[in-house]
Amino acid sequence: MKQVGPKILFIDKEQSTLELLRQLLRDEEWDCQFVTSASEAMALLENQPIDLIVSDAQTSEMNGFQLLAKVYKQYPSVVRLVISGYSQQDNIIKTLAEGYPQQIIPKPWVDQEFKEIIRSALRQSSLQKKQSPEFQALINSTSLLPALPESYSNIRSCIVGDEVNIEKMADFISQDIAISGALLHWANSALFGQRFLVDTIKKAIIVLGTDIVENLILSEAVIQAIAQTLPNIEGFDFNKLKTHSMATAVLSRLLIKSIFPTDSNQQDRAFVAGLLHDLGKLATASFFPAQFEKAITLANTRKCPLQEAEIEVYGTQHAELGGFLAEWWAFPPFIVNAILWHHQPQTTPMDKDVIAAAHVANLLSYQFNYGSNGETYPRRIADGYREKFYLTEEENEFLRSETEKTVGALTS
Ligand SMILES: [Fe+2]
Numbered sequence: 553m554k555q556v557g558p559k560i561l562f563i564d565k566e567q568s569t570l571e572l573l574r575q576l577l578r579d580e581e582w583d584c585q586f587v588t589s590a591s592e593a594m595a596l597l598e599n600q601p602i603d604l605i606v607s608d609a610q611t612s613e614m615n616g617f618q619l620l621a622k623v624y625k626q627y628p629s630v631v632r633l634v635i636s637g638y639s640q641q642d643n644i645i646k647t648l649a650e651g652y653p654q655q656i657i658p659k660p661w662v663d664q665e666f667k668e669i670i671r672s673a674l675r676q677s678s679l680q681k682k683q684s685p686e687f688q689a690l691i692n693s694t695s696l697l698p699a700l701p702e703s704y705s706n707i708r709s710c711i712v713g714d715e716v717n718i719e720k721m722a723d724f725i726s727q728d729i730a731i732s733g734a735l736l737h738w739a740n741s742a743l744f745g746q747r748f749l750v751d752t753i754k755k756a757i758i759v760l761g762t763d764i765v766e767n768l769i770l771s772e773a774v775i776q777a778i779a780q781t782l783p784n785i786e787g788f789d790f791n792k793l794k795t796h797s798m799a800t801a802v803l804s805r806l807l808i809k810s811i812f813p814t815d816s817n818q819q820d821r822a823f824v825a826g827l828l829h830d831l832g833k834l835a836t837a838s839f840f841p842a843q844f845e846k847a848i849t850l851a852n853t854r855k856c857p858l859q860e861a862e863i864e865v866y867g868t869q870h871a872e873l874g875g876f877l878a879e880w881w882a883f884p885p886f887i888v889n890a891i892l893w894h895h896q897p898q899t900t901p902m903d904k905d906v907i908a909a910a911h912v913a914n915l916l917s918y919q920f921n922y923g924s925n926g927e928t929y930p931r932r933i934a935d936g937y938r939e940k941f942y943l944t945e946e947e948n949e950f951l952r953s954e955t956e957k958t959v960g961a962l963t964s
């Protein structure tokens with residue numbers, strides 16, 4: 553049986569435009585339907601599952617924005633796009649903020665761009681399907697998920713299989729001040745045991761190794777993609793989250809080093825897992841600021857774990873949102889799992905040691921007072937993990953001072 557592709561519904565009052573679309577998309581494996589009115593669209597939605605709806609801003613009966621608002625209310629898991637010309641600009645900004653169309657396709661469109669937007673929306677739709685209906689509705693109440701900035705793909709393009717073009721990579725990195733600064737700081741930090749001053753990007757790449765470099769860049773790219781203009785949220789401080797992430801990265805690496813002293817691959821993974829574990833907090837702060845603020849306030853007044861408050865307020869929590877986003881960006885599976893399972897490391901299907909390290913590092917980071925954004929509820933490290941990572945009083949003190957050396961120096 554021929555596999556049925558994703559279902560897309562197009563609405564435009566002009567038959568001729570629909571015909572153009574039909575021609576444009578005829579080679580794609582998509583099951584496309586074309587209708588000329590909002591009522592036909594609503595009737596179709598009632599009778600069959602639709603993944604993606606693409607409406608012109610001007611349809612007959614009601615305008616495209618009203619139609620998409622209606623679709624959002626009745627079918628919250630359907631992804632919604634609008635095709636709109638320049639003259640409707642004012643309308644667009646207002647309705648985009650309301651989240652009814654999740655993205656605008658400009659008119660006249662460029663064929664290749666048009667297809668790319670559809671492809672990206674369909675990928676979001678299929679990824680969402682694995683989630684609960686509440687989660688789908690939450691994700692679908694905001695604009696489409698963003699792509700990572702170009703700087704990241706440029707730097708990634710320097711790695712082909714096991715071969716790395718360090719010269720070219722250093723060139724790309726040098727163009728980005730934030731990334732260059734971060735690399736030089738880490739390369740000169742106590743954590744990577746450097747005795748000589750690392751003063752060029754090329755030396756930094758060699759000291760840190762390309763895996764770490766790639767992932768540090770990834771973490772900067774994520775910040776650029778979602779956190780450049782964070783709204784003000786009571787009880788949440790972006791800089792504190794950064795400090796907390798750095799401390800967790802340092803601790804996570806030190807912890808795993810105590811059980812795998814010579815395995816630099818595991819150490820690098822633990823570092824990255826720690827650095828990115830709270831990606832979901834950044835995403836929640838950026839996409840759902842009002843709900844996040846509510847959850848933080850609730851956790852503080854009730855003195856319960858943040859994730860408990862989050863589930864009560866919006867039916868999911870930052871670890872799940874972060875894991876979802878990491879999958880959207882096609883991060884390596886160990887990072888996806890670290891983000892998803894950092895509160896319950898025993899549940900992860902793989903990379904158990906790395907994720908256990910990130911989990912314990914997260915708790916230690918709070919104990920050592922590195923950025924407690926909405927996480928004021930004290931949590932104990934389970935005895936099993938204390939034994940696993942040899943966490944004696946002495947070891948605790950050693951970890952505290954090593955973290956201070958690196959993170960103190962990095963944030964000062
Ligand atoms: Fe967390």
Ligand SMILES: [Fe+2]
Pocket residue numbers: 796800829830914
């Ligand atoms: Fe955390």
